[in-house]
Amino acid sequence: MIRIAIVDDQPIIRESLERVLSFFSDIEILFLASDGTQAVQRIATTNEHPRVVLMDLSMPEMDGVEATRQVKEIAPGIHILILTISEEESHILQAIQAGADGYLLKDEEPQRIHRAILDTCQGRMPLSPQIARKTMDMIKKTAASSSMQPTDYGLTKRETELLRLLISGKSYTAMALELSISPHTVRRHTERIYQKLSIHSRAEAGYLVAQYQWFT
Numbered sequence: 001m002i003r004i005a006i007v008d009d010q011p012i013i014r015e016s017l018e019r020v021l022s023f024f025s026d027i028e029i030l031f032l033a034s035d036g037t038q039a040v041q042r043i044a045t046t047n048e049h050p051r052v053v054l055m056d057l058s059m060p061e062m063d064g065v066e067a068t069r070q071v072k073e074i075a076p077g078i079h080i081l082i083l084t085i086s087e088e089e090s091h092i093l094q095a096i097q098a099g100a101d102g103y104l105l106k107d108e109e110p111q112r113i114h115r116a117i118l119d120t121c122q123g124r125m126p127l128s129p130q131i132a133r134k135t136m137d138m139i140k141k142t143a144a145s146s147s148m149q150p151t152d153y154g155l156t157k158r159e160t161e162l163l164r165l166l167i168s169g170k171s172y173t174a175m176a177l178e179l180s181i182s183p184h185t186v187r188r189h190t191e192r193i194y195q196k197l198s199i200h201s202r203a204e205a206g207y208l209v210a211q212y213q214w215f216t
Contacts, residue, residue, distance in 0.1 A: 002121060003030040005050040007039040007067065008083075009059040013106070017054065017083075020110040027117065035059040036067025044074050052117050055100070057084040057091055065094045072099035072200045076191075079120040080201075083113070087130055089137075096135075096207055099200030102126040103135075122171040123190075125202045135207075148212050153196050162189050164215055167206040 004027060008014045014032045021027050030050045033039035036059055043049055053071060057064035068080045082095050082103040095103055101120045104113060105128045116126035127135065150160040158179075165175045172190075176183045199205055209215060 001028050002026055003028045003050045005031050005053045007033045008056040009034050024114050036062030039067055040070045043071055049075050049078055052079045052081055052120055054083045055080050057086055065098045068098040068100050081116055081120055089134055096203045101201050103131045104128050124169055155196055159189055159193050163193055166202055167209050
């Protein structure tokens, strides 16, 4: 059972998502929140955390980007799946930099949202097709000519090897099998990689790798 939270300032959206996702037997709705402040306060004041948060971007009080950043600081293990109408490149980049683990548009079918929830729990990075294209365009436009390498960030040979697999989209289980280590060890290495690169998600890892043209 995957516990999720839904954060959106539109009651009709919150209720609609709650209704359609409740049909999936492996999903439990832990709480609903009408803005980022409410969601952050709930997570900060209880040990009962959702595994995945469906996060809108445009909300009063505290928007989805800042809420994502604060949730990741409080509980890095919570997966944040942006669910929004915005296809703006600046919003995509800000969400990734804040630590978002995926980015979907609200017109996705319920089955696709359900699949994305499962994917984030497996360490994958779900993106709507339009968002994937825009992300690639941003990477191409901002790709740097820097000669910096993973070792410049203090990554070991094993961590560099795991980083390559991480950005390929493989699950923790698949990476563990390929490297002949346990999924727990993969998660431990991943945490150290994120710490050394000063990032919070697989999306940010992919962006950084592309920016410096590693593994090409």
